[in-house]
Amino acid sequence: MLLAIEQGNTNSLFAIHDGTSWIAQWRSATEPNRTADEYAVWLSQLFAMNGLSLKTLDACIISSVVPQSIFNLRNLSRRYLGAEPMVIGENVELGIPIRVGKPSEVGADRVVNALGAHVAYPGPLIVIDSGTATTIDVVAADGGFEGGIIAPGIHLSVEALHAAAAKLPRVALRRPNHIIGRDTVSSIQSGVFWGYVGLIEGLVARIRQERQEAMTVIATGGIAALFQGATDAIDYFDPDVTVRGLVEVYRRNA
CATH class of the missing domain: 3.30.420.40 (ATPase, nucleotide binding domain)
Incomplete structure (x- = not known):
């Protein structure tokens, strides 16, 4: 299953996709200094409430407009999911042209x-x-x-x-x-x-x-x-x- 993380300046969305449909979605306030371990504790509690386990996840993709958070989100995926995450903007092919100057x-x-x-x-x-x-x-x-x-x-x-x-x-x-x-x-x-x-x-x-x-x-x-x-x-x-x-x-x- 895939953990999709969409992090904005104010709120962050964590969503679980099983390949066919969304299983669960949760929002939290964006805290740039939150560590991978803190994310894991928070997610583990939410997973348990929905009858899920972090062990069921085997993939992760991250979109963030808060650069200082990406390090901890990447460590969350590596340490607790055992997966190297895809990070938008880092050697990920989107498959659509971006027609702007920069x-x-x-x-x-x-x-x-x-x-x-x-x-x-x-x-x-x-x-x-x-x-x-x-x-x-x-x-x-x-x-x-x-x-x-x-x-x-x-x-x-x-x-x-x-x-x-x-x-x-x-x-x-x-x-x-x-x-x-x-x-x-x-x-x-x-x-x-x-x-x-x-x-x-x-x-x-x-x-x-x-x-x-x-x-x-x-x-x-x-x-x-x-x-x-x-x-x-x-x-x-x-x-x-x-x-x-x-x-x-x-x-x-x-």
Whole structure:
């Protein structure tokens, strides 16, 4: 069985695939200094709760945008799975062209998302990943990564607003009942939520205008579900884009 690890700046996803389907998925806060032994203890407890054992794993693939964590994740695979992990960006063949000026600068998560979306949806695509940053990337009909847009994530915007304005409180993210806020909290929630809806709608429209082609829009990431039903700019909400891409990379390289 395969352990797929997708590590972002804020959260990390650990998923188990048996070659046919996903067996289990867990999220944790990303801690760059967490050791391989600490990962193993945490995973062992989760495995036991699901009637699994680390001994059933024999392969691992890692996608991380946190370079200082890769050493410990690699040791986790070597020490507790007895397997040399595949690491995106380190001599792993993705099988899709990356059509940007400096391919080495493209985050592993963005390229894996492009592949995960391409194998599930036909035609040119726009892939929106809502996390620490909001990325909006273009995938050609042949699966090629065409570049995209990086904007601050919605959580980052909330924290920055609270940190920079002494009288503005930290608020929970939610879809407000009205556009016009009647107090400070609802005003912030409306500005953040509908502001990001406007960001998505505006950038999707501009990408389509620039590309001059019909494009399917896929939203993924831990926060994407927050916008479900709030905009017609998104065609599909798919939380498994990244892990699907990781499995596809593993299949192409195993």
